[in-house]
Amino acid sequence: MTTVAARPPAQKAARRKRTSSGGGIGRYILIRFTLIFPTIFILVSMVFWLMRATGDPITAALGGRLGPEQLAERIHAAGYDRPILVQYFEYLGNIFTGNFGTTISTNKPVTEVLLTYGVATAELVFYALIVAFIVGIPLGLVAAYWRDKAPDAFLRIFAILCYATPVFFSALLFKLVFSVWLKVLPVAGRASTGSELQMQFLPGKTGIYTIDALQTGDPQILLDVVSHAVLPALALGLLTAGVFLRLVRTNVIGTLGADYVDSGRSRGVSEYRLVTKHAYRPALIPIITVIGLQIALLLSGAVLTETVFEWKGLGFELAQFLTARDFVAVQGIVALLAVIVALSNFVVDIIAALIDPRVRY
Amino acid sequence: MTGSGMTDTEMIATSTATGSNKHGLWSRLPVVHQLRQSVGLQRGMLVVGLVITGLFILTAILAPLVSPFGYSQLRDASGAFGAQKPPGGSHLLGTTVGGYDVLSRVIWGAQTALIVIVIAVILSIFAGVMLGLVSGYFGGWLDRVFVVVFDAVYAFPSLLLAIVMSIVISGGRSNLIGGVLAAAISITTVFIPQYFRVIRAETVRIKAEAYVESARVLGASNARIMFRHVLRNATRTLPLIFTLNASEAILTLAGLGFLGFGIEPSAAAEWGYDLNKAVSDVSSGIWWTALFPGLAIVLAVLGMTLVGESLNDLADPRLRGRRSVAKASGLVAETSVVPGGTLKDEFEVPQ
Amino acid sequence: MSDVLTITDLGISFSTDAGAVRAVDGVSLRVAPGEVLAIVGESGSGKTVTAKTILGLLPETATASGVVLLSSKDGSSEHDVLSIGKRKLRQVRGTDVSMVFQEPSTALNPVYTVGWQIAEGIQAHGQFSRKEARAKAIEILGRVGIPDPETRVNYFPHQFSGGQKQRVVIAMALVLDPGLIVADEPTTALDVTVQAEILDLLRRCRDEFGTAIVLITHNMGVVADLADRVAVMYQGKVVEEADAQTLFSSPQNDYTKRLLAAVPHVGQGIAHAAVRAEAREPAWLELPPVVVADNLTIEYPGRFGRAGFTAVDGVSFVIRPGEVLGLVGESGSGKTTTGRAIAGLTRVTGGSLTVLGHEMHGFKEREFKKLRSDIGFVFQDPASSFNPLLTIAECVAEPLVVHGRAANPAGARTRVNELLEAVQLPRAYGDRYPHELSGGQRQRASLARALALEPSLLIADEPTSALDVSVQARVLELFAELQAEFGFAALFISHDLAVVDILADRIAVLYKGKLVEEGTGAEVLGAPKDPYTQRLLASLPVPDPAEQADRREKLRRLRAAG
Secondary structure, eight states, rough: OOOGGHHHHHHHHHHHHHHHHTTTTHHHHHHHHHHHHHHHHHHHHHHHHHHHHTOOOHHHHTTTTTTTHHHHHHHHHHHTTTTTHHHHHHHHHHHHHTTTOOOOOOOHHHHHHHHHHHHHHHHHHHHOOOOOOHHHHHHHHHHHHHTTTHHHHHHHHHHHHHHHHHHHHHHHHHHHIIISOOOOOOOSSOHHHHHHHHHTTOOOOOOOOOHHHHHHHHHHHHHHHHHHHHHHHHHHHHHHHHHHHHHHHHHHHHHHHHHHHHHHHTTOOOHIIIIIIIHHHHHHHHHHHHHHHHHHHHHHHHHHHHHHHHHOOOHHHHHHHHHOOOHHHHHHHHEEEEEEEEHHHHHHHHHHHHHHHEEEE | OOOTOOOHHHHHHHHHHHHHHOOOOGGGGGGHHHHHHOOHHHHHHHHHHHHHHHHHHHHHHHHHHSSSSSSOOOOOOOOOOOOOOOOBTBBTBBTTSSSOOOHHHHHHHHHHHHHHHHHHHHHHHHHHHHHHHHHHHOOHHHHHHHHHHHHHHHHSOHHHHHHHHHHHTTTOOOHHHHHHHHHHHHHHHHHHHHHHHHHHHHHHHTTTTHHHHHHHHHHOHHHHHHIIIHHHGGGHHHHHHHHHHHHHHHHHHHHHHHIISSSOOOTTTOOOHHHHHHHHHTTTTOOHHHHHHHHHHHHHHHHHHHHHHHHHHSSSSTTTTOOOGGGGGGGGOOOOOGGOOOOOTTTOOOO | OOSSEEEEEEEEEEEEEEEEEEEEEEEEEETTTTTTEEOOOOSSSHHHHHHHTTOOOOTTEEOOOOOOEEEOTSSEEEEETTTHHHHHHHHHBBBTTEEESHHHHHOOTTTTTTHHHHHHHHHTSSSOOOOHHHHHHHHHHHHTOOOOOOOOTTTOOSSSSSSHHHHHHHHHHHTOEEEEEEEETTTTOHHHHHHHHHHHHHIIIIIIIIEEEEEHHHHHHHHHHOSSEEEEETTTTTEEEEEEEHHHSSSOOOHHHHHHHHHOOOOTTTTHHHHHHHHSSSSGGGGGGGGEEEEEEEEEEOOGGGGOOEEEEEEEEOOOTTEEEEEEOTTTHHHHHHHHHHTTOOOOOOEEEEEEEEEEEOOOOHHHGGGGGGGEEEOOOTTTSSSSTOOOOOOOOHHHHTSSSSSSOOOOTHHHHHHHHHOOOOOOGSSSOOGOOOOHHEEEEEEEHHTTTOOSEEEETTTTTSOHHHHHHHHHHHHHHHHHHHEEEEEEEEEEHHHHHHSSSEEEEETEEEEEEEHHHIIIIOOSSSSHHHHHHHHOOOHHHOHHHHHHHHHHHHHHHH
């Protein structure tokens, strides 16, 4: 999902673009939009059939704790004794109307779980992306420019280390060093209990702590929220930064070898401009397409990061539900993430297309 | 003039080309060839990667010999090990909260990781390569369906997919063989789309090459074209994908273990599981239970990624570094044809 | 006035996988103001490397020695490109010397407007505001013949045609009025009719701007058209230098003589074709033709419901046994598609195409398969025409094995050896891998493979266009010999009228998918009737400066008329 991915998506992007060139951006968006539905359909169907292959969720969750009669009763009540195809179509229909089921362990609609915890994950992913962009892209340009020289060697090792370190291990290390030994940053959570209480009763509560903290107008709370976010964002962000760095480096080295860079050079354009304008901009198109695929990596990473830092987001909840064997909740969360992935890939492809004048006109 | 049949330029091209043939079969082997070809930083990366990977594989194979204790051993002749003992004494890297010897679990963990990688990569190579080859070669509606399905799966968070698969296979509960197989098959599911995409893209590219068209003009059967001409050329990049995926397999396995889908400590040692158990240790300042399994993962992944990255660079002429010429080589003897076509002096075909 | 460029004892080495290679060796050249110096040579002669050195554009793997002295247009300053610092070099580029690249579609950055790219070059040299730069960009685009420059300045490169892109590239090179332009194969990527226009534009650069030009090319016709003086390079050395008139009328060096002799001339094959026609019996005309195309139409389907593209549009022709039909056309004319349809590689969508008595419209592979042993195909690109993992002998044996004439490649070896000898390759080459052969050798082996089953029809798709002129001459010669020996009918596809003329009994000219003219070489080349054929013929530069000047005039009149 990282290194190997760099090539095929670029090809895919090129292929898609060729097919639509000359048709204008409107047509491209339309075609790309219609492709979302089969993707979502395939993913949610896959999740359904796979999860159901293990048997019904009630038995999985409560199998050891209830007697056979009680179990059968619960199964019947939830409708899991009906033909599987009926259940499948009901499930598809429910998803179409935005109903992802009700959890067994906490008896809440999955949609509610998603709304409550989704914002927390979104906040974490947003911070991580900022770290990834700030670190990955400029360093990638530096590495490409100093190709095969000392800075490049250093940065490549850095990128590989970022990738080779599992996000939960770097998270643990950060926690050990900054929270336990140096005691400069909080150990876990999204905010300290005091701050959470204050934000709890805000009239315009968003669930996005940074915004809520700003609303309280208390710099102390804002500082508290931000300091809680630093380590999770770093852990998840660095993982992605390594991928971005490598991606930018490879693609910019590719475009630096293009004739138009030599052409610019032959007109006296400075090396700095050649890297930041001539090589970077065309390289951006494949870069953005691959970044779209990193959303999957980020979400995988978010599950692990949230678990380490007890960041109460979707990933953290998912891990809880997994431990509780609540597969209705798992199925709902996974299906929703599938929808998010499909939608965000769509958005990213459109952005890539907008940058490319060959598609735009 | 027709007698000789060759012009001077052709003769020279031949003489330089045959020069590269002298190294023989040994240097044509995948990794050895690249090792010879590499220079400077790229060679350094490749060598370091090979050494680390070699150490990892050796440790995995020799685990029963080098490990001081068994992976599930809690006591020896002198009594129970005790929980959370700091490094030193008879436990070089300390003991875990469950009272296992950290060093032993780290060493045995290498074995588990290797087994899972091998099974996962072999399974996914077979499935992915065959599907990619057939789909790319024949095209048509089946190809489109495959592409949409695998693109969808590819875009999906791999860890979540692995979780779902492992629930399907083992219901989330695991013993040794079940756990290892569950992990391996889950990882396989994640990788099949990757192999499929790479091999399919290569197949589609090679299908348009003149030598495949030439075979079609001859009337060679599809099976002959696929296996004699396409397959072997399409799978040239496999060593590269293999190393990169192997490193990802370790990460996925560790991620599964960390989320509690690992193999029970009594069944086998697994780094991700040990890290999971170390989360609470870290908060109380106990560092050795997390640090060493974590470092083991980092090293194993690092080694394979270094090999993979270097192979990737060497496979791509744009990224391949070359020896720089010494000033003195301005006086090198008569060789005026540039072998390998590295200079863009040939004129393009006006098509 | 002093020279704009003086190169003294230039030597350049490259490091490659096979060790250090000397690409340029002891080259000394000079260019006077407003002069066109052509550096001509084949691949590996070091001409492009020399050109890049003038702008200091050598890659890091290269080391250079000697002096490359560059003067500004007014003669006020002089710099040695090899020794000045980076900052100074940047100042010199664009103002004193600039470059025109071979492939206009890659020399322009696809994601910026052409106006932005031209203005950037201007602003890189200080003195101009954004507005002034834009005004200058519009002005220069107008001067190189881009219509409506005020609007076009905001266009992206992909919105221009190939020829217009090259005009834009030339505009970029001219905008700061440098004393010298280095043009590296400026017309090689273009069709011959467009090539003539770009050559005219370059001539205007010299005449109107007083710019000196270093013209790098392999095409002797281009040299004859534009150059004042010529330097011939071979294996990194300048082997001959003379003014254009002298070089073409009385070449001194052996290599130059051979090179000139290898250049195909239009009209060369007319006598040859006439002899062949004489030798045929009258009954020949009655024989069933090998290929009959009747109103042949090939359409590529459009994607997502968009209209398709008609590559071949109602084309009719026949190829009789033992006859060579030359198919000529520029890019996009449908010539390759036609060849592929005959070989069953592309589906026919309309009309009728009969190959060896078999209807190809709606054909089934299984029924056609047995006829395939009677068809040979030679592909354009020698680099990809062989499976890189098989030896040449295995590749050549492939048709024998597929059609059951041999059980395995080893069993076919005797026949393979005969074939290799027939195409004048040593037997031992059978044990080599394709990458160990040069382009010309590979095309020979490709011929051997195509002829393995002694087919009655051979399709050759631009078999020599990737080869150097001297190698091309030998391969064409071989082709003619083999055709005489084996007597196969052939469809010979090429973009080059002169090449087709050498081999073809009859010539068919394709233009935008339609067949515009067909006849013997004498008819088509001697007295072309169709205006397109006339233009195509007049656009083809000939390796003789005096004759080329006449042809240029003729082309000008043709253009004015049509």
